[in-house]
Amino acid sequence: MEAQEYIESGTLELYVYGLLTESENLEIAQLAKTNTEIEQEIIAIERAIVALSSSFSPFHSVTNFEKIKAQLELKHAKVIDMKPASRLSEYAGWAAAVLMLLGVGYQTLQLSQTKEKISTLGNEKTKIEREYAFLGQKNAEVEKNLTIVRDIKNTGVTLGGQAVSPKSFAKVYWNKETKTTYIDAAGLPKPPKGMVYQVWALKLSPVLTPTSIGLLSDFDANDQKIFAVKQTDAAEAFGITLEPAGGSLTPTMEQLYTLGKV
Template sequence: MKNKELIESGNLELYVFGLLSESETTEISKIATQDAAVQNEIISIEKSVIALSSSFAPTLSAENYNKIKQKLDIDTKVVPLKPKSNLSQYIGWTAAAVFLLSCGYLFNLQQNNVSEIDNLLNEKNTLEQTVSTKEKLNNQINTSYSVLKDENNVVVKLAGQAISPTSSAKVYWNNKTNKVFIDASSLPTPPDGMVYQVWSLKLAPTLTPTSIGLIDNAEDKMKYLIEVDGTVGAEAFGITLEPAGGSKTPTMEQLYTLGKV
């Protein structure tokens, strides 16, 4: 077989992979030492094989890389690859590459799934909060409507005092249940660290205040009727501004509204 025919026959590829018989391998090795074209073609095939393997097995060890590099040195003698060991090495590289690619694909798939689950959970939490807020608002509206139309409620108007003449409030006190609701929508928003405290007052024989609740949720809560503790025998109601947590007795200098029953 002429050397050109040998190059085009495909036997050189089989030679590189170590798949020829011993006699064929010996013959091609002899030809390669005598013909530069055959030698160069073998080196070119080996380089292609190594480049392909490297693209699938980027973690090729330095030791193996140097061995292959030495084997591909044009100035060195062409050494045929041993049939069993080198073929196993290429198969191993390919298997490792497939394994690594599969692991990477599964990892990315898992990360995407985790991300999608997190997004769904966030959307679920947001939806639940929205629903909870709307339910709470709906309950406040329904409660306010029920209180306003209940004929058993006594309405006590609380007028603004010296510290805030423009302030006002209303108390809805039920004669049967003793429940008390406050309309605090005309009070200014309490400063940070301060709350409004509602007092049930007895005027005789001496002024006796009893705390029946705090209004501590600023603007939103003050838009609707606020339920505080029930009371019995009240003769008046007052609202003072107190430190967060409330006070045992009303701070009269911070009396915002007051009204008799």
């Protein structure tokens, strides 16, 4: 390729911008050493970029300008006059295009990062809303349980541990007017797999008569361990036994965990 063909092809501009491959860069550098016209063209392109960059950058002092000029002279051994204005405009167009592409790339990166931050904030907001709703539900449960405990119309019946589990205990909150009944089972151990606690309302005379009023299902899931059971019409005592999953028709007395009189 002739020198003029190199100049008109735009290859020298790509060389100055550092956009050529390593082998192409070596080829142009070697050619510039032996061809004055190529060397001068490269210098003219570099000067055009420096001139354009100065228009976008803060003002340089004379000293800084002389340093830049000295570096150019040091690189190429001599400094020649600028090409005519038409060539300068051409190079300025190339440089402006590169600056514009860089600007667009930077803005695209910023937009992508902004979208990512917005997405992250959205996920955090959703997570906080879920946690807030969960805490609100738990707070409502606590308030409800406190209402049960504080209701002076509820008769509190303490159930003590029996032979199978002496350290166990529970408490019944029974409203004789509304017949609603709640069991506080916080003093019972976790039931074995396949087993469930069953609550019995007991009549003691003339004979012992147990009536099932409910199972303490989902024992692990109930954090407060306060369970609502069936309405109780009449009871002289309450007991809790450990039964197979699904409950039993009659209490297994060997598995009587707690018992207490009204």
